[in-house]
Amino acid sequence: MTATMVKTTYREALREAIREALQRDERVFLMGEDVGAYGGCFGVSLGLLEDFGPERIRDTPLSESAFVGAGIGAAIGGLRPIVEVMTVNFSLLALDQIMNTAASLQHMSGGQYAVPLVIRMTTGAGRQLAAQHSHSLEGWYAHIPGLRIVTPATLEDARGMLWTALEDPDPVLVFEHGSLYNLAGEIAADAGPVDLDHAAVRRPGDDLTLITYGGTLGRTLEAAEELAGAGVSAEVVDLRTLRPLDDATYLGSVTRTHRAVIVDEGWRSGSLSAELSARITEQAFYDLDAPVERVCTEEVPIPYAQHLEEEALPQVRDIVAAAHRTLGEQP
Amino acid sequence: MAARRRTPAKADPAAEHERELLRTMLRIRRFEEACAELYSATKIRGFLHLYVGEEAVATGVMSVLEPDDAVVSTYREHGHALARGVPMDALMAEMFGRQTGCSRGRGGSMHLFHADTRFVGGNAIVGGGLPLAVGLGLADHLAGRPRVTACFFGEGAAAEGEFHESLNLAALWHLPVLFVCENNRYAMGTSLAHEHARTDIALRASSYGMAAWAVDGMDVRAVEESARQAVEAIRHGGGPHFLEVRTYRFRAHSMYDPDRYRPKAEVAEEKTHDPVTALAELMTSEGRLTDRQLATLEKEVAAEIAAAVEHAEQAPLEPVEDLTRFVHSDRTPAEVT
Ligand SMILES: Cc1ncc(C[n+]2csc(CCOP(=O)(O)OP(=O)(O)O)c2C)c(N)n1
Numbered sequence: 120m121t122a123t124m125v126k127t128t129y130r131e132a133l134r135e136a137i138r139e140a141l142q143r144d145e146r147v148f149l150m151g152e153d154v155g156a157y158g159g160c161f162g163v164s165l166g167l168l169e170d171f172g173p174e175r176i177r178d179t180p181l182s183e184s185a186f187v188g189a190g191i192g193a194a195i196g197g198l199r200p201i202v203e204v205m206t207v208n209f210s211l212l213a214l215d216q217i218m219n220t221a222a223s224l225q226h227m228s229g230g231q232y233a234v235p236l237v238i239r240m241t242t243g244a245g246r247q248l249a250a251q252h253s254h255s256l257e258g259w260y261a262h263i264p265g266l267r268i269v270t271p272a273t274l275e276d277a278r279g280m281l282w283t284a285l286e287d288p289d290p291v292l293v294f295e296h297g298s299l300y301n302l303a304g305e306i307a308a309d310a311g312p313v314d315l316d317h318a319a320v321r322r323p324g325d326d327l328t329l330i331t332y333g334g335t336l337g338r339t340l341e342a343a344e345e346l347a348g349a350g351v352s353a354e355v356v357d358l359r360t361l362r363p364l365d366d367a368t369y370l371g372s373v374t375r376t377h378r379a380v381i382v383d384e385g386w387r388s389g390s391l392s393a394e395l396s397a398r399i400t401e402q403a404f405y406d407l408d409a410p411v412e413r414v415c416t417e418e419v420p421i422p423y424a425q426h427l428e429e430e431a432l433p434q435v436r437d438i439v440a441a442a443h444r445t446l447g448e449q450p
Numbered sequence: 451m452a453a454r455r456r457t458p459a460k461a462d463p464a465a466e467h468e469r470e471l472l473r474t475m476l477r478i479r480r481f482e483e484a485c486a487e488l489y490s491a492t493k494i495r496g497f498l499h500l501y502v503g504e505e506a507v508a509t510g511v512m513s514v515l516e517p518d519d520a521v522v523s524t525y526r527e528h529g530h531a532l533a534r535g536v537p538m539d540a541l542m543a544e545m546f547g548r549q550t551g552c553s554r555g556r557g558g559s560m561h562l563f564h565a566d567t568r569f570v571g572g573n574a575i576v577g578g579g580l581p582l583a584v585g586l587g588l589a590d591h592l593a594g595r596p597r598v599t600a601c602f603f604g605e606g607a608a609a610e611g612e613f614h615e616s617l618n619l620a621a622l623w624h625l626p627v628l629f630v631c632e633n634n635r636y637a638m639g640t641s642l643a644h645e646h647a648r649t650d651i652a653l654r655a656s657s658y659g660m661a662a663w664a665v666d667g668m669d670v671r672a673v674e675e676s677a678r679q680a681v682e683a684i685r686h687g688g689g690p691h692f693l694e695v696r697t698y699r700f701r702a703h704s705m706y707d708p709d710r711y712r713p714k715a716e717v718a719e720e721k722t723h724d725p726v727t728a729l730a731e732l733m734t735s736e737g738r739l740t741d742r743q744l745a746t747l748e749k750e751v752a753a754e755i756a757a758a759v760e761h762a763e764q765a766p767l768e769p770v771e772d773l774t775r776f777v778h779s780d781r782t783p784a785e786v787t
Contacts, residue, residue: 157711160638181576181645247558249561251573251575417773418774422773423558427773
């Protein structure tokens, strides 16, 4: 029995996930800036206002701190809010609420108040939007105990992560890379919720492990393809969830391949890539045949000019070069 | 000849001044029309927010500022920059991402900066400029300098916490800041009534204890007169002032915006209050502008824009080796005064 496949895009898959959640659970509602009349700043919620009305597709004023905080309150009050923040850069206006309230409430109330809230936001660069619209701060959020951080990088995950996130009793942040919205492909017609606990091997290989997530999955797979052309078999691990990290999957891979390259659009210093590198050296040091390599974004606020932005971001050639270094080869 | 048409008197300083206002508005209008085309031609990228329809606001306010006053702006700031006197070449080069751009290609349309004219940018975090303006005002206040900081933002920004915090602080400390709220009735797709429980923004501002009033933003002379009164008061120790300038954006929020959220008829009706044609028609009908003068003006503006585009096309790119330059200062702390 083969599943019927349907054409979709990352954007549509997200929209169908929201639609399904609204249909399945009347406690669910979507709230954020321009999610209604405008259709979502990246078009994700287009049409939902017409189908579900302004009570459940709720436009908010430009008040990130207030509406994220209100999402926390509504979650405690028994609802299941999906709060959309336009971009991770703007989420900093709500960082206090996310960190000091959402992430902490359960613990500091001695287990009395869990916060079943989902916050979706766009992350990442690549569209010449400069330094206030382009950063990848999901690694920062992954620093915070009390949060779950997920990064859908495929159509299946765009379609399936939301419902599982809504079922989580604690706050979940969903990071959608801005360059993925137009990603098109096929997906099973009955695609539904997916697990959030495990990383996924997106391409099997034996010689080294490329570890990535979100917006850089595509480039990493491209790099693996290029490496295959040079006779190098690279395994690609998509972390999917950045907190809690699924150590078993990427460590299992590295233990087998003995080499690791981490590809992360975040900055290098004090980053998720640093955390991964530390865990690999802590837990798989004796299995390594080469130092862990990292391919990250240059430590610069993302510049506007195309050639500068491109230079700042991890490119396929950087990943390929890092892979060759772990093999002690010149590309 | 009883009905002899008055010939515009070249020596009339008031008329001369009005023609300068018209020139500024035309420079902004035509510059942005060129930008829209260049965007379609993919010469300009990223987000591009046009100010078409709102030109009278920047033009009227900048007209009364002194060279050492400061301006804090938003991502919809081409008009502010041009009216403030940021050279057009440097603006266009910035939009092209070139080294000679006013932010050396790193900022683009949303992040124009120009220290020579004390144009303190291009902030794309809604409401993000207000605290900065308060701080500039604080510096002037403490130094005893009779300067004014003009801070522009949209009515959408008035919903952010920064609005409340900044207005309170400026009023509490009696700082020389002119808050200019460009009320174009939409924050992206969210209309004024969906954004604010109280849509009278000036009234809200006045509740912080500062002089605040609304002015017709489609009438550059009215904007200028209000700004003049406010700036004079501020300069003479009157503390912060707030202008709610009622205007309208004729174009979509940005080049990405399909503009689905407002009735076409509303946009068409608002376009009949075009501030640029309104001033030109008024001046013509009252004999302070001839068709020939207008044509000359248009020609001069077109030439300036063509030259700016030419400059931008030819301008070098910042070398990629300099990517991480300006993350930290080139200068040592001792060199910074
Ligand atoms: C903190 C923050 N939230 C959201 C955005 C996205 N955004 C950019 S402009 C805008 C509308 C702002 O409206 P308004 O302040 O009225 O200014 P206008 O664009 O109408 O000039 C929004 C929601 C942003 N840039 N910053």
